[in-house]
Amino acid sequence: MKTLARLFHYFVYANLITGFLSALYMVFVVYHPEGGGFGPLWGASRQMPHDLLVERRLYAIEAWITFGFLATYFALTRKRD
Template identity: 45%
Template structure:
């Protein structure tokens, strides 16, 4: 129900609202999952690499002098 291999065209009007709302819900769930994965990867994979490269480039603290 609500799905076929061909373009909707006139059948788009006949598609039940429940099917449309369910598809929208699945789309939102997918984007939330993708955003969660992006945040997880940023915190666990990319942030440690950036932090390590930042700390290796800046061995002195801003309060120390380079004299």
């Protein structure tokens, strides 16, 4: 049972980490303005279409929520010394 619980914890960690990283990838690499580089928008958000900006923000919200669940799960499952 101990091994099964450990595998479950690793599965949850892997699931949350990949969800967080994929949301960050969508925000910083996939959804960028035409002719703009990767990364933060800075001033390019003024020329960006509204739909693209909304999709980017929704993925950013998904990343924050996933990170919050990851931090909460990590805090609740850590052994106390």
